[in-house]
Amino acid sequence: MNTEFRSPRARYAPPRTRIALAALPLAGFAAWAVSHLVASVTTFRTPLGATCVAWGVSFLALWWLPVSWLERPFKASEEQRDALDELTVTVQVPVYNEDPAALRACLRSVLEQSRRVDRVRVVNDGSADAAGEPVTFDDVRRDFEAAASALGIGTSWEYTPNRGKRFAQMHALAGDGADVFVTLDSDSVLDRHAVREGLLPFADPRVQSVGGHVLVLNRTASLLTRMTCVLYLPFTRGVRSAQSVLRRVTINSGTLAFYRGDVVRRAAGVYEHERFARRPMQMNDDSMLTFYALLDGDTVHQPSAIAFTLVPQRLDHYLKQQLRWMRGTTVRHLWWLRYMPVTGAVFWMTVSEYLHLVLALLLPPVLLLDPYYRAHLGPVASSGVQVGIVLSYLSALRIFVVQRSDEPAWARAVLFACTPLIALWRLFVLRPLYLYAMCTCRRVGDWGTRGSVEVALAAPRRT
Template identity: 40%
Template sequence: MSRTPLPTVAYGKLRYLFVGAILLVLAAATVFLKISTTAGSVAAVIYIVFLIWVVVQIGLAIADRPRFATGPDTPDGLTIAALVPVYNEDVPALRGCLEGFLTQTRRPDAVAVVNDGSSAELDYSAVRDWFLRECTTLGIRAHWIDQVNSGKRHAQIAAMRREPDADIYLTVDSDSILDRNATREAMKAFADPEVQSVAAVILSTNYRSSLLTRMMDVFTVGLQLFERSAFSRLNSVMVNSGGCAFYRGGVIRDNVELYLNETLAGRRVNFSDDSLLTLFALQRGKTVQQPTAFAFTLMPAKFSHHVRQQLRWMRGSFIRSGWRMRFLPMTGAAYWLHMMKWIAYGTMTSTLIMLVVTGKLLNPWMLASGMLAAVALYVLTAFRYLAVVRSDQSTAQRWLTFATAPLAAIWGLTFLRVLRWYAMATVLNLGWGTRAVVEVRADS
């Protein structure tokens, strides 16, 4: 099988973004102050506090810097084992994922692939034989395990048990493609012995498939380079993306039983594995994002798949919130950052309800200006999307995709907000909810 060209990523210059960012801050602040005079004193205080909270996060995100190998540990001396659970994955997408390991500037020492009972119609034999052969040539320990369907967490642990002594575990989804420098860049953060996990920045491979995939590419990248970067500045990343994350070996090894047997109201939790691993890491030390480590993944191109994915993420987020409040130490920044998120969400939701009940939201000026201010703030938080220069995306395509940011903001403020309420109300629906068959293909 011939090798396929894999995308690469770099950061462009940020200077040309500053003028636009400043203008958006001024515009949002002006509109918020105008809304305050219309909505009343309570709403005014809430809006102003929320604006300050967003600006603080933007400042922290901008202040976040890549981690460098300056600590007492030597990252190059740490062994890396990649864990790859596979379930009903598109064959070319899986090949792209595996090839990403082979082309790394710092290759993993081992890769364990677990086919978790995929449909018999999917023939991975050619990919398996090619991958095992290539790993032998490159000196990478390779494992391929076929098992009955047991779920993603069980597949990851089965892979981990093939490499029980690894210093670092790299977790990926089976459609993830690592940028060629992803492992090398992420490992730099482990020079600090207190760092327990490192999140990569996840980009959409199929961002051009539809308006939905463009919107969600901006939405997810903006969130990673805004909120996650802000929390990373304080060594308190809450959720690593399943698409690519790195953990100290003990984070997974010491929590196997709890990881495999998490329950809610007597029912087994089958999703939110990445947020649980990040919580384990937070309990042990620092959790950071390395903004120079990138990976690509396939995003849902169809509305139905998008809804099921979002519901799974939202239910997992709601479940994990309770765990964080219970188990994170109050002396750490993570606890208070998490508390501030819920306070901001609760107060803004309450204010919205109050404006609806009092009829003030029906005021055309209030409705239009409020939406304008919210969209302006969101676009501001997503501005750093323009700094990510991808080999598979021209400058024109980057700007065209970023132009969907206002739509992504409206989508998040309306449909996804209501969907989150539904997810909270149906939190006991703990099934995986996606990928009974191949849902997104690499050629999309």
């Protein structure tokens, strides 16, 4: 296949580096928090009990911050590796109005895996140009099939009427007998060892699904893409990492995810026809597949199974994508509260998210309604800003646990330094957008955000 584009390489930091990154900042924050708590009690008239409750709920909602540092890549013994090598692996790539260069890079990265896959099944879900004519990616298909044939990897490539990503996935997977399915977005580019690393957790028969570690491919394309690298951190290396420690990951991203074949095959016929408020649910396909896996066993994240993905470069595209994700997550929250056991981690993780949101919304008006705090608004606001800055830096520390070939250390340091400014974006742009998404979560029918190609692949610029 065409070799003009070469994806960057990435490496998850070794244990010694992760311990050094986490130990001193977390210990320092704990000491600062205790002193701040004591000062708030002595400075303001808030009773000790009320202050402890406010701080306690805040840290309960951020339980994932320290727990995420306990994550470590899954390993397997030599005997287990031999068994994993015997597994039949099918990769499924749904395609819809994708940039041909991005699709070419995606498929090439699958063929170049150090642990070779058995089949790659591409489903073109009705891609069309501006005039409505079918887009078939003939050049990409021809090169891909020739390269796969030379390697002895089976392929299929089908064009179907546009029905949505779920139908595209099940069109290929419902009748496939593979032991493990790999779901991959058409703008994902895999690290060379992604499949090998992603299979390792399956050495434990309890594991039903494994999520890959998502990095931004076009990180230098715009200020927005650079900012997205930090905005992704609380989810890709925070909440998801902490959930993996508990073996209860709720969303294994469609960018790169692995499932036992039986989990997906049992979902066929139901997964495609999910409905919410009597409307077809086509978004949040990845969280629904992970939900099925949660019902059967453990779901984990493998930080050493790395995939790069294209992210929006324009504000309108970014906001549409975020709104779609937020609506889908709101629906999934309701599913977790309804179907996950009350004694389980998923139920209480969901409750903690809503506690955090409610506290963030109620605390400012409660303080402003109190005459004493209005008279001491300066110290109160200063205290809140300090807490926000420290927590944002602690969250962003995990930017250093991955080393990329296309990202020098100073570039990561600059992003880390800008974390409080990016936190303002989260507070004043994403928080209102999330509230709007919660109120409009009935609009769940769209598969994607594009009627045409919106992000094109370009060779990554060196910083």
